[in-house]
């Protein structure tokens with residue numbers, strides 16, 4: 001396991017903030033992402049979902 005630290009990821013306070021950014025990043029990078037609430041820091045991150 002090489003989990004990225006929360007501080008090295010994009011962090012959002014709310015689901016709405018995460019989803020707003022998600023749309024932008026998906027568009028810019030041409031990838032699909034999903035927003036999820038982190039169990040570690042209790043904030044929201046974006047995860048790529050290209051599995």
Ligand SMILES: [Zn+2]
Pocket residue numbers: 006038039040041042043045
């Ligand atoms: Zn986190």
